[in-house]
Amino acid sequence: MAKEGYSLSKSTFIRGQQCQKSLYLHKNRPFLRDRLSPEQLAKFRRGHDVGKLAWQLFPGGISCAAAHPTQYRASLEKTRSLVEANTPVIYEAAFLHDGVLVFLDILTKDEAGWHAFEVKSSLSVSDTYITDAALQHYVIEGSGLKLSSFSIIRMNPDYIRQGEPDVIGLFEPVDVTEKVAGMHAFIAGQIILSKEVLALKHSPPIPVGIQCYNPYPCDFIGHCWKNTGKDSVYFVYGIPFERRDALVKAGYTAVSDIPEGVGQESEVAIFSAYLSGNDLINEEKIRVVAGNPGQAAFVAFLIIRPAIPLFDGFRPFEPVIAGMAWITEDGSKGEFLVRPGENPTEKIREQLGKLLSENGRIFHAGGLSATTALNTTYAGIVKQYPIADLSELFREKYFYRPGLNPEAEIGEIAAFLKLKNRAKSHLSAIMQGVTYLEEDKNENEEPSDRVKQSLHDDALSCKSVYDFLIKTINQN
Numbered sequence: 193m194a195k196e197g198y199s200l201s202k203s204t205f206i207r208g209q210q211c212q213k214s215l216y217l218h219k220n221r222p223f224l225r226d227r228l229s230p231e232q233l234a235k236f237r238r239g240h241d242v243g244k245l246a247w248q249l250f251p252g253g254i255s256c257a258a259a260h261p262t263q264y265r266a267s268l269e270k271t272r273s274l275v276e277a278n279t280p281v282i283y284e285a286a287f288l289h290d291g292v293l294v295f296l297d298i299l300t301k302d303e304a305g306w307h308a309f310e311v312k313s314s315l316s317v318s319d320t321y322i323t324d325a326a327l328q329h330y331v332i333e334g335s336g337l338k339l340s341s342f343s344i345i346r347m348n349p350d351y352i353r354q355g356e357p358d359v360i361g362l363f364e365p366v367d368v369t370e371k372v373a374g375m376h377a378f379i380a381g382q383i384i385l386s387k388e389v390l391a392l393k394h395s396p397p398i399p400v401g402i403q404c405y406n407p408y409p410c411d412f413i414g415h416c417w418k419n420t421g422k423d424s425v426y427f428v429y430g431i432p433f434e435r436r437d438a439l440v441k442a443g444y445t446a447v448s449d450i451p452e453g454v455g456q457e458s459e460v461a462i463f464s465a466y467l468s469g470n471d472l473i474n475e476e477k478i479r480v481v482a483g484n485p486g487q488a489a490f491v492a493f494l495i496i497r498p499a500i501p502l503f504d505g506f507r508p509f510e511p512v513i514a515g516m517a518w519i520t521e522d523g524s525k526g527e528f529l530v531r532p533g534e535n536p537t538e539k540i541r542e543q544l545g546k547l548l549s550e551n552g553r554i555f556h557a558g559g560l561s562a563t564t565a566l567n568t569t570y571a572g573i574v575k576q577y578p579i580a581d582l583s584e585l586f587r588e589k590y591f592y593r594p595g596l597n598p599e600a601e602i603g604e605i606a607a608f609l610k611l612k613n614r615a616k617s618h619l620s621a622i623m624q625g626v627t628y629l630e631e632d633k634n635e636n637e638e639p640s641d642r643v644k645q646s647l648h649d650d651a652l653s654c655k656s657v658y659d660f661l662i663k664t665i666n667q668n
Contacts, residue, residue, distance in 0.1 A: 198293040200386055205292060205327050206320065208386040210407065213398040216389050217412050224415040232409075234626045242313035242499050243297055246345055248359045250300055250309075253281030257295070264293060275299075275306075275337060289334030290383055296328055297345075305340030308332060309365065313499045315349040315508060317366050320407045325368055326375035333376075341369045347508040353501035362500065362508065400426070402437040423447055429597040430462045430589055431455075458589065465594055472592040475665045481580050481590070482555070482661055489551040490658060491518045492602075492650030493558040494529060494643065495565065496625040503535040511561040513540050513569070514628060517647035519655050520551055527644055532631045541570060548577040557583040557602035557654045558621070582657055591661060606653035611660055614653075619646040 200208075208215035217224055247253060254274060258267040267286035274282050278301050285299040298309035310325055321344055329342050348364040389396060400417055404410050420426060423446045425439050435455075444450045447466050455463065465472045494515035499508055506512060514536045515529030528543045530536035548554060556562055556579070563581050566574050573579075585591050586598040586605060596608050601621055606612040619627060624643050631640050 198288055198291050199390060200292045200383065202292075202294045202324060202327060205383070205386060206324055208389065209320075209323055209382065211398060211403045211410060212386065212389045213395050213416070214410050214412055215386060216392060216395045217415065219390050221395070221415075224412060226411045226414045228411065230626075231620060231622045234622065238499055239313045242347070243311045245359065245500065246309075246311040246363055247283055247298065249345070249363060250281045250298055253283045253298070254279060255283040256286050257284035258286070267295070268293075287328075287332045287335045287337070289331040290380070291387065292327065292331050292383060294328045294331045296332065306337060308339050308342045309345050310343075311345045311363075313347065315347050317344050317346055317368070318407065322368060322371060323375075323379075326372040326379050329369075329372040330376050330379040339369070341367060342372055343367050343369075347499060349507065351501075352507055353504050355504065357500060401440070402434060405433060421446065425450070427595075428462060428466055429595070429599075430592055431459050435459065462589070462592060465592060469594060471664075472589060473664060474590040477588070477590040478585055478661055478665050481585055482582070482658060482665075486553065487521060487551045488553040488555055489518045489520050489547050490651050490655035491516050491547070491554050491556045491558075492647045492654060493556055493562045493565070494624055494628060494647055495558060495561045495621060496629055497561065498629070502533075503537065505537070510568075511565040512536065513562070513565045514625070515643075515647070516540070516543065516547075517644065517651045518547060518554075519648075519651045521655075525648065525651075527647065529628070529640070529644065532628060537569060541573065544570060544573050548573065548579075553577065554579045555582050555654060555658055557581065557605075557650070557657065559583045559587075559601075561621075582654060582661070585661065591664070602650055602657060603653045606656050609657070609660060611656040612649075612653050615645075615649060617642060617645070618649055619643065621650075 204215060204218060207218055256267045256270045256274070258264050264286065267284070268288055271282065271285045271287065274285070280301050282299040283297070285296045287294050287296065296308055297311045300307045300309070308328065310321075310328060312321055314321070325342055325344055329339060332339060343365040345363050345365050348362055351358070351361045400420060404413055404416065410416070425436050425444055425447055426433075428436060428447060439450065439455070444454070447463055450463055453460060461472060493513050494517075496502075496512050496514050497509050498512070501508060501510065503512065514532075515527070517525070517527040519525045526547075528539075530539050544554075554577070558581065563584075566579060583602060583605075586596070586600075589598055592598065593609070596605065600608070603612075603614045603618060607614045619642055624646055628640075628643050631643075
């Protein structure tokens with residue numbers, strides 16, 4: 193990169209803001225990086241797709257995007273030429289200053305001057321996005337182009353699709369000009385710090401901590417955490433990571449280091465269970481959620497959460513139930529998936545009603561996304577029939593076993609409790625939705641088969657976890 197005249201990009205600068213050790217490893221020890229998960233890759237694709245759609249807010253522009261790092265110099269020269277020609281709309285405009293290369297999503301020119309727009313596939317503007325914008329503002333103005341305004345374009349949380357997507361309604365520009373212009377001194381100082389880190393002979397001695405996951409999961413966790421002891425407070429799942437990080441920074445590295453009574457009431461109970469190896473069981477709460485269902489169906493919902501609403505009546509990122517697989521107490525199985533691209537609302541409503549009329553009750557472990565979808569789109573059915581989320585029992589620690597992540601998916605919970613093995617080919621809930629949405633782009637039928645199999649595995653895991661919980665409270 194130094195060969196191209198720059199040592200930092202927008203992404204590497206933001207990486208350094210999260211953790212300078214991560215920046216150093218990224219530049220100097222990339223072979224230590226963890227493999228990107230399918231979920232993370234899908235998130236990158238989503239961001240790219242949203243960014244391209246936002247171009248329609250300013251149609252007719254010319255792109256300076258580079259397909260490969262070897263083309264960055266050409267992108268800079270093309271941008272410079274287009275700016276000198278007062279081109280009204282430029283996409284992926286490239287700028288270099290102070291050894292930092294940035295690509296701006298949208299640059300426009302009118303009688304008031306030049307206006308910068310950065311697009312985010314998010315419903316809010318985070319502090320990280322502000323820092324991101326401040327860096328771009330610093331580089332663009334430092335390269336010689338005076339900006340009249342700088343805006344972050346976010347997804348409009350109040351947008352509800354009706355008919356064809358309304359790009360103007362879907363996106364919402366947030367003017368951050370004054371804020372980012374006032375951050376130049378900070379940005380310049382952070383660039384100096386990042387360059388100093390990159391020049392080190394060894395990675396900076398930064399211990400693991402909250403920066404490993406906030407604001408983004410780092411891709412060097414496997415390397416940095418490999419020597420963290422199994423008795424570390426960091427591995428006591430069930431307590432928010434921020435609290436675990438605070439305890440470690442207070443000097444309580446291992447669970448055995450924590451004096452009796454330290455922490456909130458729920459934390460004390462979890463630490464006690466961790467040291468004793470005993471389960472925490474709130475029999476009363478489990479009975480309220482699980483109870484004695486009579487005939488019941490155990491359901492795995494196929495949830496999609498498109499950034500750009502696909503169907504009328506839905507908002508950006510609103511969860512949509514597009515299918516389900518189930519197993520009943522007598523062992524009968526079934527599945528129902530709506531064809532990709534077709535509004536699933538009415539067909540799912542019909543299938544839910546049929547399943548409930550035949551079984552009387554549904555247990556699922558789809559978490560907050562499934563619960564939100566049920567309570568909004570199918571509120572009438574939820575009021576009429578009992579539908580319970582088994583994952584709530586773990587999220588709320590009504591059942592807790594040391595080492596179990598209460599936020600884990602139902603298949604992972606079943607595997608941890610040694611109730612059922614999870615197949616290596618199993619798709620996570622996120623990837624079930626991603627694979628389903630991509631199905632109509634792929635003539636191969638294998639993705640659909642993997643989605644169905646994963647849903648059936650989750651339904652079976654849901655039933656096995658339910659049976660385990662009922663057996664547990666009946667033995668007490």
